[in-house]
Amino acid sequence: xxxxxxxxxxxxxxxxxxxxxxxxxxxxxxxxxxxxxxxxxxxxxxxxxxxxxxxxxxxxxxxxxxxxxxxxxxxxxxxxxxxxxxxxxxxxxxxxxxxxxxxxxxxxxxxxxxxxxxxxxxxxxxxxxxxxxxxxxxxxxxxxxxxxxxxxxxxxxxxxxxxxxxxxxxxxxxxxxxxxxxxxxxxxxxxxxxxxxxxxxxxxxxxxxxxxxxxxxxxxxxxxxxxxxxxxxxxxxxxxxxxxxxxxxxxxxxxxxxxxxxxxxxxxxxxxxxxxxxxxxxxxxxxxxxxxxxxx
Numbered sequence: 001x002x003x004x005x006x007x008x009x010x011x012x013x014x015x016x017x018x019x020x021x022x023x024x025x026x027x028x029x030x031x032x033x034x035x036x037x038x039x040x041x042x043x044x045x046x047x048x049x050x051x052x053x054x055x056x057x058x059x060x061x062x063x064x065x066x067x068x069x070x071x072x073x074x075x076x077x078x079x080x081x082x083x084x085x086x087x088x089x090x091x092x093x094x095x096x097x098x099x100x101x102x103x104x105x106x107x108x109x110x111x112x113x114x115x116x117x118x119x120x121x122x123x124x125x126x127x128x129x130x131x132x133x134x135x136x137x138x139x140x141x142x143x144x145x146x147x148x149x150x151x152x153x154x155x156x157x158x159x160x161x162x163x164x165x166x167x168x169x170x171x172x173x174x175x176x177x178x179x180x181x182x183x184x185x186x187x188x189x190x191x192x193x194x195x196x197x198x199x200x201x202x203x204x205x206x207x208x209x210x211x212x213x214x215x216x217x218x219x220x221x222x223x224x225x226x227x228x229x230x231x232x233x234x235x236x237x238x239x240x241x242x243x244x245x246x247x248x249x250x251x252x253x254x255x256x257x258x259x260x261x262x263x264x265x266x267x268x269x270x271x272x273x274x275x276x277x278x279x280x281x282x283x284x285x286x287x288x289x290x291x292x293x294x295x296x
Contacts, residue, residue, distance in 0.1 A: 015042045061204055068203040074108065078205045081105065081251035082214075094235075099141045100290040103236050104253045107223060109162040114152060114176040122190035122275070123177040126170060129158030129192030131271075131280040132262075137185045138226060139288050145185025146289060149228040152178050153189065155221070160197025190274060193262070193281045194220040196245050209250070216250050219243035224287070231289040238285050260285045 007017050018038050025031035050058070068075035080086045086105050094103040117123070124131075138149040154176040156162050163174040179187050201209065201216040209216055220240040227233045237253060238260040239246060246254060265271070266279045274280065 015039050064204040075203050075205055082205055082209060084252045087252045097141055097290050099288055101234055101236060101287045102255045102257050103234060106235050109164055111176060114173055114178050116178040119179055120188055121177060123175050124192045125174045131276040132191045132193045133274055134191055134283045135188030136284050136286045138181050139185055139286055141288055146228050147181055147183045149181040149226055151187050152225040154223045155194045156197055158192055158195050160195045194222060196220050196243055199250050217245045219245040219249055226287055228289060230292055232292050234289055
């Protein structure tokens, strides 16, 4: 028997006994992770002092969460999102220099190979919803424009659904598009005003939120992935600050710097210039990219 295997388990020494068994771990990073996870979990159990029935209910909750997962539904990611863990991991892995735009979670509805469109194109293919024009510039932290930046945008429609959620109802690639900036770093496109929507709440995570007195809604937003040579890729959103759920996003994705101004415009001349038939919404929002580590 090796030294680290000695010691009988007690309530007082549980952490030391369990983590001690990992002394000969082949993966040092895994050992570090499991030592921390074990310590925090045992500390939580000591503080909560769950009954046997409560602990079994926790096990069953995790079991049901796993059973809910399939190729298009990842209930464990949803659990991570609603506990704020996804946003914390994102924040740790996307620390930005002063002045750079902040990131937020990718979300489950990004689609690869959305079409690249001419600047100013209308990404709304079914002409449903309130017209909107979105524009701004892609800049570096010195305020200089970034040419040839690739901007991948997508959003939910005016009913809160993405095209992949309504196949056969919405056109393929509805409210999605890829744009490329010119020398001035500018971008603009036409879209529709997004609406808040609920995350999937028909599974164990939804029931957990209900028991906690929490709603499942995400405030209205547009998604962006912005890439440029020599710069860190930015995955982010812009949010409607007047949305009723702006202060209580179910997945904690809202950051103050990502609040955009959604301005209602009633100008028939400008509306006609954009091909709109009446009033429309206008959003102007710049994004600032951080230089890649090691880039000149």
